[in-house]
Amino acid sequence: MFDDINDLYQQVILDHCKKPRNFHELPQATCSAQGRNPICGDQLKLFLALDGEKISDISFTGSGCCISKASASLLTEFAKGKTKSDVEKMFGQVHEMVTSGKVLGDVGKLAVFAGVHKYPARVKCAILSWHAVMAALKGESKPVSQFFQSHSSELKPDASLSANG
Numbered sequence: 001m002f003d004d005i006n007d008l009y010q011q012v013i014l015d016h017c018k019k020p021r022n023f024h025e026l027p028q029a030t031c032s033a034q035g036r037n038p039i040c041g042d043q044l045k046l047f048l049a050l051d052g053e054k055i056s057d058i059s060f061t062g063s064g065c066c067i068s069k070a071s072a073s074l075l076t077e078f079a080k081g082k083t084k085s086d087v088e089k090m091f092g093q094v095h096e097m098v099t100s101g102k103v104l105g106d107v108g109k110l111a112v113f114a115g116v117h118k119y120p121a122r123v124k125c126a127i128l129s130w131h132a133v134m135a136a137l138k139g140e141s142k143p144v145s146q147f148f149q150s151h152s153s154e155l156k157p158d159a160s161l162s163a164n165g
Ligand code: ZN
Pocket: 037, 040, 041, 042, 064, 065, 066, 067, 068, 124, 125
């Protein structure tokens, strides 16, 4: 059966996979974090420039599957100009959506990931960039290079994934 909504969602994911938005380093970043998903081979770095509570700019680099890249691309589109608490709230909504398929509230374009819950192997791909952005927010105001030196070995997105279910 042809499904218009799913077809549209796939087109959005493919578009962001092929042409990821905000895909570059951010020299003025005030915080950053890496995310790795060894099961799939996804590796992402998120860069954030914080202005108080507001995310004035955000970008990412790395490599990975289509889902992980599209997820990071759509995350950066969403998060730019938002506050830390906006992103924390949306993390909860996206986590619920990709694990159960339930869409809570208005998630905008991020709704394209609602179908991911049917493919348990891809859930970590879809949520990877969200764990990275949360880690980056917790490490705010530290220079990127120092953050990597002092914290990179502590960043284990998979451990937090299994802890969160
Ligand atoms: Zn992946």
